[in-house]
Amino acid sequence: MPAPSIAIIGGGPCGLILARLLECKGIDYVVYERDGNVNSNRDGGSLDIHLETGQLALRQAGLFDAFQNHARYDDMALAISDQHGKKLFELGQGRENPEIDRRELRGILLDAIPKDKIKWGHALSSATSSKGDRVVLRFANGVVASGFKLVVGADGAWSKVRPLITQATPKYTGKTYLEWVIDYSHPLYEKTAGKVGAGSLISIGSGKNIIIQRQGNQSYRAYFGLQVPEILFRNGTNDLQEVEATRRLLLSDFYVDWSEEYKDLIRQATNFRAWPLYTLSADDLGWKPVHGVTLAGDAAHLAYPGGEGVNLAMTDALELASRIAEHGIEDLNRAVQEYEADMFPRTIEKILESTVMADVMYSNDPKAFLHCIGA
Known part of the structure; x- marks a missing residue:
């Protein structure tokens, strides 16, 4: 049996919305996802889906009504305070960027794709070029696949497809979040x-x-944003399983001058998960087109988290699917070239904006953040 025309690596929002858009356009594809099955979804937080980017992709995919069933417009409310708990700014709910849990968004996309189009348990080990510029995919489960006309790396920050196009690798930002969940109990x-x-x-x-x-x-996620060495919460330097030790570290070395209500969040934390932040620089974008392969989402333009990542990724998927539909399977090179030419300036701008956002988020002055968001 001949290989599908397009292989999508990664079953996150970017890869799945691309699959759905190709499905709508009658273009053959396959998605390779590292998770073992549909029920082994990695946990994730909440995403705000923007009107002119993420929502537009969902509309074009025929999934906006399904999205509306899960969208949380009331959770667009935002308050900014200082380290003493004094609120400096509050933004209401009259905007058009509702929240949705990552798990819910993934479920909507999975329900819209034929089950036989997704290969579960396929963690990509390597992607190499063969004779004729066709890409060979080798997976951790021993499967080797090739014969695709286009491979799309939508496999996130540590993309195994990226080395076929560029030697750029994510760099640690110097910033890490420690996360924990406050549930009803x-x-x-x-x-x-x-x-x-x-x-x-x-x-x-x-x-x-x-x-x-x-x-x-209705649970809450708390994120403690720290400027720390990359190895502090890795390689056993500080074992996050030792909750009490992590609490003491946060209270003595980081939040000693914060108000008691914030210290209580630390004192009563029951678990922590480390989330070190990495980014690609604006200089990493602008590679020359490579026959038979392209990147989308974080694989292409990983940036500091500021609400744009998933929206940029879904826009990538929409633009790429539209170019493929316009030029057809027999002219994929032209489709990819036009897609990348559009993607570079659009995402470089957001990477630069996210760098500014990171600076003010980790500053001494919350008013600098207010200025950054135009409040």
Whole structure:
């Protein structure tokens, strides 16, 4: 049996919306996803889907009504405070960028794609070029696949497809989040719900931040934003399983000058997950087109998280699918060239904006963040 025309590596929002758009256009494809099955979804937080980018892709994919069933417009509320808990700014819910849990968005996309188009349990080990410029995919489960006319790397920050196009690799930003979840059963839940309510609270001061965000199941995720060496929470330097030791570290070395209500978040934390932040620079974009392969989403333009990542990725998928439909399978090189020419300036701008955002998020002055967002 001949290989499908297009192989999509990665079953996140970018890869799945691309698959759905190709499905709508009658273009053959296959998605390779590292998760073992549909029920082994990695946990994730909440995503804000923007009107002219992510929502547009969902409309073109015929999935906007399904999205509306899960979209949380009330969670667009945003409050900014200083490290002492004083609120400096509050933004209401009259915007058009609703939140949706990553898990819910993935479910919508999976339901819209034929089950036989997704190959579960296929973690890509390497992608190499063969004779005739065809890409050979080797997976950790021993499967080797080739014969595709186009391979799309939508496989995230540590893309195994990226080396076919560029030697660029993500660089550590010097910043890490420690995350934990406050659910209904936690003693701090009622106090947190009373403080934050719907949406998010961002507190900034002394070169650090704390973000608390409500999720679709009404739990809250708390993120402690730190400027730390890359190895501090890796390789056993600080074992996050030792919760009490992590609490002591945060209280003594990082949040000693923050108010007691924030210290209580630390004192009563029950678990932590480290999220070191990496980025590609604007200089990493602008590679020469490579026959039979391209990148999308974080694989192409990983940036500091600021609400644009998933929206840029879904726009990539929409633009690429549109170019492929316009030029056809027999002229994929032209489709990819036009897609990349559009993608570079669009994403370079957002990478630069995210760098500015990172600077003010980890500043001593929350008012600098307000200025950055135009408040």
